[in-house]
Amino acid sequence: MNHFLKTLRQIFLKGLFTFLPIAVTIYIIYAGIVIMESMLGTTIQRFFPSLYVPGIGLLLTIVFIFLLGLLLNNILTASFFGNIERQLMKVPFIKAIYSPLKDVMNLFSHNGSKEMKSVVLVDVGDIKMLGLVTRDDFSDIQVNGHLNDRVAVFVPLSYGLGGYTMLVSRSKITEIDMPAEKAMSLAITGWVKVAHKHDGESR
Structure with missing residues (x-):
């Protein structure tokens, strides 16, 4: 009986340790999609309900992020955003939040890996x-x-x-x-x- 219960426990734990990483990964991806959809999707749904289709917020958020990255590749716009960032960093409360977050993001970026x-x-x-x-x-x-x-x-x-x-x-x-x-x-x-x-x- 003890051997049978031990076998059941081992089988359950094997399934659990296989399931958990998959479940957590799916949850993180799902949460990210929901957040990106809500960023612009909610605004469009409120002010332009006739234009709203499920997923448009996610699509527009991705496009916005891509365009922002494209702008930052340009010296002039990068300098402009840099000036805005420096002004924000002068505000103590904003600096306390923004600076650590940016450091973490830089850590995981390509430049940060260097x-x-x-x-x-x-x-x-x-x-x-x-x-x-x-x-x-x-x-x-x-x-x-x-x-x-x-x-x-x-x-x-x-x-x-x-x-x-x-x-x-x-x-x-x-x-x-x-x-x-x-x-x-x-x-x-x-x-x-x-x-x-x-x-x-x-x-």
Whole structure:
């Protein structure tokens, strides 16, 4: 009886661990679609009901984002938006919200991935922590030379979003040959090794 219940539990957990990533992915995509549809779709439905068809808000939002990106490729319009951004950053409350959000977006953008200069192991006593070097030059920050021999290392947290930044001595880090995406995946999953029976590979 115990063996039967154990088998049922293993089968259920196998199904659960397969279902959850799929369900969460679908939910995030669905939530994103709903948000984009509501951004312009609700406005059109209220003021131009005869023009509204389901999905038009999503389509117009995508077109708007594309056009915005197109405009930002132009030096003049990029400079114009840059001036607006600098004015917004002068407002304390807006700066407190906007600046961290933009930093996070830049982190996941193509240009942001270049900011991740290398994957390193950080020596913390007898402990080694996996991190990504995000800055190795502090010349633009007025800290009276206190960070001359330091690098900023982002250490992601396991099983969750976020992490923390360490300003460590260069002698305390060891660069390793690993893509940033792989390092993030290992850190977030707690370095759990998952066997892939279909191809004989393991992670």
